[in-house]
Amino acid sequence: MKLRFVGxxxxxxxxxxxxxxxxxxxxxxxxxxxxxxxxxxxxxDGQRYLLDAGRSDLAASCERERPAAILLTHYHADHVQGxxxxxxxxxxxxxxxxxxxxxGCADLYRHPGVLAFQPGLKPFRALRLEGxxxxxxxxxxxxxxxxxxxxxxxxxxxxxxxTCGLPAETERFLRGWRPDAVVLDAxxxxxYAEPRNHNTVPMALEIIERLAPRQxxxxxxxxxxxxxxxxxxxxxxxxxALAQDGLECELAWPRPxxxxxxxxxxxxxxxxxx
Amino acid sequence: MKLRFVGxxxxxxxxxxxxxxxxxxxxxxxxxxxxxxxxxxxxxDGQRYLLDAGRSDLAASCERERPAAILLTHYHADHVQGxxxxxxxxxxxxxxxxxxxxxGCADLYRHPGVLAFQPGLKPFRALRLEGxxxxxxxxxxxxxxxxxxxxxxxxxxxxxxxTCGLPAETERFLRGWRPDAVVLDAxxxxxYAEPRNHNTVPMALEIIERLAPRQxxxxxxxxxxxxxxxxxxxxxxxxxALAQDGLECELAWPRPxxxxxxxxxxxxxxxxxx
Numbered sequence: 001m002k003l004r005f006v007g008x009x010x011x012x013x014x015x016x017x018x019x020x021x022x023x024x025x026x027x028x029x030x031x032x033x034x035x036x037x038x039x040x041x042x043x044x045d046g047q048r049y050l051l052d053a054g055r056s057d058l059a060a061s062c063e064r065e066r067p068a069a070i071l072l073t074h075y076h077a078d079h080v081q082g083x084x085x086x087x088x089x090x091x092x093x094x095x096x097x098x099x100x101x102x103x104g105c106a107d108l109y110r111h112p113g114v115l116a117f118q119p120g121l122k123p124f125r126a127l128r129l130e131g132x133x134x135x136x137x138x139x140x141x142x143x144x145x146x147x148x149x150x151x152x153x154x155x156x157x158x159x160x161x162x163t164c165g166l167p168a169e170t171e172r173f174l175r176g177w178r179p180d181a182v183v184l185d186a187x188x189x190x191x192y193a194e195p196r197n198h199n200t201v202p203m204a205l206e207i208i209e210r211l212a213p214r215q216x217x218x219x220x221x222x223x224x225x226x227x228x229x230x231x232x233x234x235x236x237x238x239x240x241a242l243a244q245d246g247l248e249c250e251l252a253w254p255r256p257x258x259x260x261x262x263x264x265x266x267x268x269x270x271x272x273x274x
Numbered sequence: 275m276k277l278r279f280v281g282x283x284x285x286x287x288x289x290x291x292x293x294x295x296x297x298x299x300x301x302x303x304x305x306x307x308x309x310x311x312x313x314x315x316x317x318x319d320g321q322r323y324l325l326d327a328g329r330s331d332l333a334a335s336c337e338r339e340r341p342a343a344i345l346l347t348h349y350h351a352d353h354v355q356g357x358x359x360x361x362x363x364x365x366x367x368x369x370x371x372x373x374x375x376x377x378g379c380a381d382l383y384r385h386p387g388v389l390a391f392q393p394g395l396k397p398f399r400a401l402r403l404e405g406x407x408x409x410x411x412x413x414x415x416x417x418x419x420x421x422x423x424x425x426x427x428x429x430x431x432x433x434x435x436x437t438c439g440l441p442a443e444t445e446r447f448l449r450g451w452r453p454d455a456v457v458l459d460a461x462x463x464x465x466y467a468e469p470r471n472h473n474t475v476p477m478a479l480e481i482i483e484r485l486a487p488r489q490x491x492x493x494x495x496x497x498x499x500x501x502x503x504x505x506x507x508x509x510x511x512x513x514x515a516l517a518q519d520g521l522e523c524e525l526a527w528p529r530p531x532x533x534x535x536x537x538x539x540x541x542x543x544x545x546x547x548x
Contacts, residue, residue: 017333017363018340018388028337037359056330059291063302066292077358077380084351085311089291106351106380114292 001132001152001251002043003181006055008243009035010187010198010222011078023226036245037078038161038220040183041067044152045131051148051159058082059089066091069129070115072098073161074145075105087113097121099136099144121146124173135177137170139163139185142197149177155251158213161185161220164197166207179213181251183243186218189228201225201234208240214253219243275406275426275525276317277455280329282517283309284461284472284496285352297500310519311352312435312494314457315341318426319405325422325433332356333363340365343403344389346372347435348419349379361387371395373410373418395420398447409451411444413437416471423451429525432487435459435494438471440481453487454527457517460492463502475499475508482514488527493517 007013014035015024027033037054047068055061059082073079075098083096087108093116100120109117121127121136123146135149140163147160147170158179160166166174184207187198195203201218208216216239218225228234229242236242281287288309289298301307311328321342329335333356347353349372357370361382367390374394383391395401395410397420409423414437421434421444432453434440440448458481461472469477475492482490490513492499502508503516510516 011359012362013333013359015337017337017360018365019363059287063289063291077355081351081355081358084355085285085287086291088286089293091292 001150001155001157003157003183003249003251004041004043005183005217005219005243005245005247006039006041007036008038008219008221008245008247010038010220011076012222013037014221014223014226016223019223021223021227022230023223026230027223027226032244032246033226034245035221035223035226037081039079040159040219042132042150042157044150047130047132049129049132049134052079053082053086054078054080055082059086062086062089062094067094069095069097071134071148072096073139073147073159074099074141074143075101075103075108076143076162077105079162080105080108083108083115087111087115089114097127097134097136099146101144120144124169135173137173138167139170140165140167140197149174149179155180155253157181157183157251158211159183162187162198164195164199165203171207171210174211179211180215180253181249182208182211182213182216183219184208184216185220186225187220187222189222189224190234191228192224201228205237205240209237214239215251216240217243217247275424275429275431277431277457277523277525278315278317279457279491279493279517279519279521280313280315281310282312282493282495282519282521284312284494285350286496287311288495288497288500290497293497295497295501296504297497300504301497301500306518306520307500308519309495309497309500311355313353314433314493316406316424316431318424321404321406323403323406323408326353327356327360328352328354329356333360336360336363336368341368343369343371345408345422346370347413347421347433348373348415348417349375349377349382350417350436351379353436354379354382357382357389361385361389363388371401371408371410373420375418394418398443409447411447412441413444414439414441414471423448423453429454429527431455431457431525432485433457436461436472438469438473439477445481445484448485453485454489455523455525456482456485456487456490457493458482458490459494460499461494461496463496463498464508465502466498475502479511479514483511488513489525490514491517491521 039052136146186204313326410420460478
């Protein structure tokens with residue numbers, strides 16, 4: 001399974017419009033420090049699946065390679081805004097899965113165009129897609145929101161954003177499911193008072209410690225997290241990293257019982273433009 | 275008054291996702307033939323006013339030069355989607371004017387952030403902005419929609435999109451107001467059956483003939499208009515042109531009574547990238 005972080009920012013993105021903090025000023029100068037709307041893509045067996053659809057170049061990206069399906073975590077604009085343009089396209093319908101949400105976003109349901117919105121997913125009911133199984137799990141957010149537990153038969157990836165903590169039943173499921181890799185919402189810096197819809201970095205690290213994956217990435221990061229990391233030395237635990245726009249990871253670990261099981265696990269990464 | 279066409283496409287833009295017509299294929303190869311979401315900007319006395327906010331790089335553009343105000347024609351996603359990101363910015367509030375629309379688009383009203391949404395404009399009631407007066411006029415569309423009649427004291431520009439025909443009271447007003455320049459919705463090609471929310475090119479040309487401005491531009495153009503123009507020779511009347519993304523026009527005509535009145539009118543134009 002190959003994971004690519006397309007966007008790793010919160011709804012304000014980095015740089016945040018009008019902000020002159022050190023992180024925003026850095027991102028204006030160095031494009032590698034920019035963070036676009038939070039979304040990712042997963043490649044399995046030659047199929048491309050999109051996790052959320054907030055990127056502004058969604059149509060261009062889908063022309064280069066049409067996705068087999070789009071999995072939406074929820075219907076906030078920063079996670080679906082690319083669909084406003086994509087929907088008016090042509091060709092085979094693109095299946096779109098997501099949580100049960102009566103409203104969706106703006107008039108997407110009313111004018112779906114080339115998008116084939118599927119009935120709202122039932123939590124913990126596995127969705128079988130070509131090459132991968134996706135188990136939707138409820139998250140704690142201000143709109144109905146699902147994380148996705150993806151299993152290609154060899155690797156298990158839990159993609160968990162947007163969320164503030166984890167619902168008890170989701171945490172229970174994840175502890176039993178034992179993900180190899182976790183991608184988790186860590187929108188706010190440590191000092192953020194009263195988080196309601198998103199994790200702080202320490203909250204995210206506690207969850208990761210309990211789930212004990214081999215590798216974890218923090219995503220949906222605000223400019224304030226980047227700014228804090230520029231002024232305070234924060235050493236993340238082994239196996240935990242900040243996600244970056246364009247970061248591509250080949251997720252591969254030796255299977256239990258294989259000859260290589262006792263070898264150190266490995267993650268192949270490459271950062272690319274665009 | 276300086277007018278810049280930022281985007282001149284319909285909601286599908288050009289190229290349309292997945293389309294292999296001659297116009298879409300051309301736009302993929304030649305970026306000068308691309309058409310982004312329909313929006314424009316006007317510069318008067320050092321102030322920058324945005325007409326609609328659908329462009330995906332709205333925040334970056336507003337960082338380079340903060341607009342004095344945003345005038346929205348209506349709340350369809352392709353005309354406001356840039357606000358989803360911009361709103362989470364910082365600094366002085368940006369006034370946003372538009373039609374009275376109880377719903378707006380998605381959660382823009384509920385979470386306006388740095389945007390200062392003003393009460394819905396009353397048709398034909400002039401809005402006085404620095405350096406320019408804007409008179410909102412009702413248009414015929416599937417959502418409450420206003421055109422804007424802009425007067426800087428020397429030049430009169432009517433920006434009229436999205437619309438199918440013109441409401442009788444709007445046409446009456448425009449005939450009396452006598453615009454120097456008209457920018458008009460011409461989404462569909464001649465053969466389009468049963469236009470309901472947008473003009474066809476012939477409908478737009480008829481309106482322009484009745485309003486008799488010195489100069490007119492067709493905008494909100496679909497790939498089908500471009501494709502038709504590639505296969506059929508259509509000669510537009512004198513003084514009428516297709517708008518292009520990036521086209522910048524210095525609108526200046528001699529005033530009545532001035533020495534230069536009997537000289538031919540002139541429009542200075544320059545096409546720029548971005």
